[in-house]
Amino acid sequence: MADPTNALFSAFAFIGFIITLIPLPWHLEAWNSGTCYFMIWTSLGCLNQFINSIIWRGNALNSAPVWCDISTRLTLGVSVAIPAASLCINRRLYQIAKIHAVVVTRADKRRAIFIDSILCFLIPVLVMALYYVVQGHRFDIFEDVGCYPVVYDTLLSYFLINMWPLIFGLVSAVYCSLSIYSFSKRRASFNEFMTSNKSITVSRYFRLMALAMTDLLCTVPFALYSIWLNASVGVQKWVSWSDTHFDFSRVDQFPSVLWHLDQRTVVSIELTRWLLPVCAILFFLYFGFASEARRHYRVFFYVIAKPFGIKPPTKKPSGSAAGYASFTPVSVSWTNHCL
Template identity: 30%
Template sequence: MPGALPFIAFPAVFLVSIPLFLHARHGNLPLISIFTWLLLNNIAYGINSVMWDGNADLKAEFWCDFTTKLKIGGDIGVPASVLALALQVYHITLQKKRLATLVEFGLCVFLPMLIMGLHIIVQGHRFDIFESFGCQPAIYVSVPSIFILDLPALLCSILASIFCTLSVINFARHRAAFTRLQAVHDRMNNGLDKSRYLRLTSVTFILGAWSATVIALTRASAYRRLQTWTTWDEVHADFLSFDGARFTLSDVPSSVLPWLYLSWLSIPISSVFAFAFLALGTEAGKEYRKYWTAIRGAGTKPGTEKNAPRPPLEGDDEDDDDIWGPVEKRSWLDVSSASTPRRDTLRMYVDRRVTLDP
């Protein structure tokens, strides 16, 4: 399997690039952050697996410094971004304003950068090199490493799954009201597309649960060799030394090797999940056809006259800041009150369109 690692990482780069391209134009920070962390880590994984295929030589030291920090950032960046996305989904079911941009930025960007910086506290030397895997972060496995590197990522993953579950529960509670409202107006499915909403909720839950599982399994193996963090000088005494920091596959204990593979594969597998749920939907297919038509020269470019969005309808709010893309507001309560369900029961459906593009 070691020789197959590049053929896993580079296709994952392609897979995650597609939803990143499709979603970037909507400015949804959590989605962009998830795809970006996955993309950068897959690129680093692919290059490392080629450079260190069949060897554990010391080379490209500055590249290793960069990619090991990138891995630390990705290990927390993906779960934290998934949590931000889960909070957005949860806010939809509560019919609240979107999550504050500062909170999103804190989870998606600031928290990973902070953890990347704090890693130095438990970084006994610059990096490790494993045959076929390449550069890996050096971690002084101790109680501080649990609180700095592991608990934040695990907590974000668990919270993401919890908020997704709460979102589904809230949605299920209002299904009857949703059905009655569709009977009032045959175009109610423009108000909330259940399949798109549930698709996004599903991928958020899966990524959160998957990240929590990987963290729990891989860290449990590492903590069997828990060390005592004494003083800064003692922990960092051999920071510039690479003695004992290079490992061939035969050097890795058979009990540890499966967890090393699982940790490496977690990023490509997360990329497959993201692609399957966010790049294979009906709306994504429409985008593909649009761009394919433009490339072939058989039609107009996306966004021009033929493919341009329809003009705003009366009652639309052009300034509404929806988290998924364009939003249309229209009130279905203009229908006679005799046939309209109670406003408080239908509060989350009556005046908001959620479009999950693509």
């Protein structure tokens, strides 16, 4: 029998997939590459978990092996990419807080996007590729959860896979501390920069800071807990490539009643997958109700409503134009009022 809470998770995962992408267009316009990568990876992670929770609801059958090969690598990529995106956000906030010059050139923006792309795209893809080195067998399937990566727990796996979230989280903590210090020392320069900068407002800056700090409070403790959990089972000795990949095509399948017997497995799996919808919802709470978001919602609403004759209200004319408008025919004035 399927776990009834799985339907709740499916709903939150799908909602997270949608709402995280809503602020994407105006962050793309502002060249906020770190924030954009955060949205894209979080949304992909939610979509991945949503699909898994639907396909394997109430079963642990190996019904989509190719999808599982993709899904397990995406799971690992997301676990690295979101902390990397948080690092990029903290790095940008620090650069703004310590700014000496008001002008930021297009070359500076391109350079920032290039560095963010290395951290948020190239490294996660590299981790997904290196996963094969320490992949014990093809994948596991947990009922109600879906495909799950299998990392053979050797010392090498900590350097190739497990260390990245912790490293990104610790570096983010340094940038976050430096941002707070620089902001307190250069408040006048900061205000001048914000006045002249169109890509980020004071409100958006502090919302990004709140998001980065929230993610930071989750990333480091969770990364440490994950490393401790893996190490507590017992780190295996690396023997050889053939030993690690022995019976590689095996797929272990775990019914819900079986994997729920191990409390550590339950905590690890549920915490891993629920963190993604939580990240998505927190992001939307920070950015989905901001002034620029409401402005875009208004524009989108009138684009959708235009075929039904609903149009945005026109601003009341002033000055000489107002005087001219007062002599317009009654029928035109009534039409303008309805518009």
